[in-house]
Structures are given as C-alpha cells and as structure tokens.
Amino acid sequence: MQCPEDPDETMLMKTLIKSNPRVTHYYRELFNKCDKNRDGYISFKELQKFAENHEEHKFPDKVIKAIHKNFDRNGDELLDFEEFLEMINNPKVTKIFKRIRSRYIKFVVTSPTKKLVRLQSTLSNTGLYEEELTCKAYTVGMLILSAVQITFYYINLSLKTKESEEGPIEMALKFTPYRKEEIWRYVTHIFVHSSPYHLYPNLFIQILIGIPLEMVHSWRVLVIYVAGALGGCLAHSVIVPHSELVGGSGGFYAFYTAHIATVIMNWREMSHPAVQLILFGIMTIFDPIYNYVIMKNLGDVSYIAHLGGTVVGLLLGVNILRNLKETKNERVVWYICIVTYFLLMSVFIVLSIIINRYCSLS
The missing domain is CATH 1.20.1540.10 (Rhomboid-like)
Known part of the structure; x- marks a missing residue:
C-alpha cells in the first residue's frame, strides 16, 4: 500500500502539531492507546490489535501490515511518534481508521495550498473516558x-x-x-x-x-x-x-x-x-x-x-x-x-x- 505525500507539507504539518501543546496532547493520547507496552514504539501487532478493538469492520492483516511498513521510515519494524503522526494524518490512512480518528483526534488537518497546513479545532471533548469502558473478568x-x-x-x-x-x-x-x-x-x-x-x-x-x-x-x-x-x-x-x-x-x-x-x-x-x-x-x-x-x-x-x-x-x-x-x-x-x-x-x-x-x- 503506497501513500504518496508532499515531504514539505508533511514536515510543516508535524511542526505545527508539535508547536501546539493541546494538539500534541491529543495525538500523544492516541499513540499511547496504541502503544500497549509503553516502550515508545508501535509494533505491527499493537497496530493490528488497536484496529481490531476500535474499528467496526475487521481489516485484513495484509492491509494493516502494509500501512505499518509504509510509514516505518527506518525499517526497524516499529513506528515512533513522528512516523505515527505521518501515518495518522495521511488521507488514505484516515479513511481506513476513520472511527479512531474521529474518536480521539479532535483536530482537522486541512490543506488550502500545497505549502500551507492549517489546524482547525472542531471539538473540545475527546471521548477517551468511554473508550475505557471494558467488560473484563473482574467487572462482576x-x-x-x-x-x-x-x-x-x-x-x-x-x-x-x-x-x-x-x-x-x-x-x-x-x-x-x-x-x-x-x-x-x-x-x-x-x-x-x-x-x-x-x-x-x-x-x-x-x-x-x-x-x-x-x-x-x-x-x-x-x-x-x-x-x-x-x-x-x-x-x-x-x-x-x-x-x-x-x-x-x-x-x-x-x-x-x-x-x-x-x-x-x-x-x-x-x-x-x-x-x-x-x-x-x-x-x-x-x-x-x-x-x-x-x-x-x-x-x-x-x-x-x-x-x-x-x-x-x-x-x-x-x-x-x-x-x-x-x-x-x-x-x-x-x-x-x-x-x-x-x-x-x-x-x-x-x-x-x-x-x-x-x-x-x-
């Protein structure tokens, strides 16, 4: 799965996200939800499990693996936070993970021109609390x-x-x-x-x-x-x-x-x-x-x-x-x-x- 993008636009987008603590916080919350072992990296298995738990439809493993591999820039089979930012803001990926994005990421990245990325806050509440609702063995x-x-x-x-x-x-x-x-x-x-x-x-x-x-x-x-x-x-x-x-x-x-x-x-x-x-x-x-x-x-x-x-x-x-x-x-x-x-x-x-x-x- 290839996800072409403009390198300058990607760099500008990441710079704008990191310059706003509130925006960075939302993306970091999503990253941490995916990074189950808290080692600072997202493996293919973690991305796969996250997609299974938060999406209504099950995606083929090869699709998730292709997405993971495509944004693994250094080839270490892990996504760091910067690689994750590129992935989650790629238009093709967000169509696949639309429920995850709409649930956690309450900032829309629009691109009026090839050289400008504007961050527009659309919602104030994240819905993170509802995502903690789980029925486990001790929930009895x-x-x-x-x-x-x-x-x-x-x-x-x-x-x-x-x-x-x-x-x-x-x-x-x-x-x-x-x-x-x-x-x-x-x-x-x-x-x-x-x-x-x-x-x-x-x-x-x-x-x-x-x-x-x-x-x-x-x-x-x-x-x-x-x-x-x-x-x-x-x-x-x-x-x-x-x-x-x-x-x-x-x-x-x-x-x-x-x-x-x-x-x-x-x-x-x-x-x-x-x-x-x-x-x-x-x-x-x-x-x-x-x-x-x-x-x-x-x-x-x-x-x-x-x-x-x-x-x-x-x-x-x-x-x-x-x-x-x-x-x-x-x-x-x-x-x-x-x-x-x-x-x-x-x-x-x-x-x-x-x-x-x-x-x-x-």
Whole structure:
C-alpha cells in the first residue's frame, strides 16, 4: 500500500502539531492507546490489535501490515511518534481508521495550498473516558453483590417464624441502635432488605449505574458502595439515633455523586459531560436532598442515610475513581475532598460514640 505525500507539507504539518501543546496532547493520547507496552514504539501487532478493538469492520492483516511498513521510515519494524503522526494524518490512512480518528483526534488537518497546513479545532471533548469502558473478568462486583443480596433476602424469608417478623439473617446483620458496639452492622445492613419492593428497586439502580462505573473503575466502585453505606449509616445513627436501618440505599446513592465526581474529574475525556452532569445533578437534588428536606425521616425510609451516601460518593469518588488526565487544579480538589471526607467521618464517628453512651446511660 503506497501513500504518496508532499515531504514539505508533511514536515510543516508535524511542526505545527508539535508547536501546539493541546494538539500534541491529543495525538500523544492516541499513540499511547496504541502503544500497549509503553516502550515508545508501535509494533505491527499493537497496530493490528488497536484496529481490531476500535474499528467496526475487521481489516485484513495484509492491509494493516502494509500501512505499518509504509510509514516505518527506518525499517526497524516499529513506528515512533513522528512516523505515527505521518501515518495518522495521511488521507488514505484516515479513511481506513476513520472511527479512531474521529474518536480521539479532535483536530482537522486541512490543506488550502500545497505549502500551507492549517489546524482547525472542531471539538473540545475527546471521548477517551468511554473508550475505557471494558467488560473484563473482574467487572462482576455489582452482579455478585446483587446476587448475594437476593440470596440473603430469600433465605432469611424462608427462615422467618410466626413468633418473629424478622429472620435470623436480618437480626444478625441489620443496623440497630441497641447494638452499636457490633460495628460490623454499620456495613452488613446492605445485605438485608425489608421487602421485595425495597430490594428490587435498589438492585435495579445499583446495577444500572454501578456496572458502567465498574467497567471503567473496576474494584473502586465496590469501595464507593461500601463507603457510601457506611457514611449513610453513620449519619443515620447520629441524626436518627433510635431507628434501625436495613438495605444498601446509602451505597447506591453514593453512585449518583460518584458519577458526578468522575464527570468533573474527567471532563475533557468524556463525551457530552455537561449532559451527564445535569442528569445526575437533577437526580441528586430531587431525590436524596429534596426528600430529606421535605420528608425528613418520616415513615420507613431513611433519607438521611441516602443523603449521607451522596456526600460520601462525591468526596470519595474524587479521591479513588480513575482520573484519566490529571491537572493541577484537579489535584487541589483531590486534597480538599480527602481532607473533608476524613474530617466528616471522624466527626460522625465521635458523635455516634457519644450518642451511644448517652443512650446507654439513659
């Protein structure tokens, strides 16, 4: 496969790209995605694998090999960054890799004359975040958790007796203000639910939001879930000290704001980040926040646990979820959130201990 080009135009194009840090960053991101072993070079196998993963149609190996060989100027069977720039900006190659180019490279190279190359920025967001969505063997945390919750519910239901409305699993795992010294209950309440109407809506939300997060952030999502449940339970134990708590609502409400956190921290790497921010922002404002302000904790629903989970999801989401391209300002936000998280957790732990002792004495 021959890809003729004007040497002067090619040199000018590479000079213009390298002179603009923002443009260079986009091309370097694409190069790094292709360079799997991070040795600074792209082999034929790496280019082949990259094309298979990111293009809708499979190209014959001989086509990929011909492209690779054509731009391997020094014959070392590897493409360095400069050779890669020539390849990805060659008109014939971009027709083949049109999906890759449109996804990663948000700058169009046009040539009004033979001697001039103009770079025109057309889009601001890269879509790199969506390219991290992968379904791997470990992307099953939320499914396993949901299966355990379903199993515990029906086993507990089958073990209930006429004398007791609560089964043995619920009695052992639920949070109760009369056994606050059994600290595992601050987390294990996520495994028990009061009814199918309580269980299945929770499962639907945590799977709907949790699995896409897990596909990018892997094990960190389960940490967010558990931390949200713990934070929600601590808030519940302090604000509503005489009330029991079951269910994982604090955990999946943490997903709302964890998603907000990852949108904020990966703003430039996401497609349509403003839409996602507005969507999850509305869900956060009109569900846990609005319901707590209006409903308080009347009835069987602990809105304060929901609210506690949303706060933890935002603060901890910034800290432990993946940030694909960190900036200095984001680093400052990271430190603010981690300090705020530990301060709030410390305050609520101390308050819970004090309230527990007060209730015991009274």
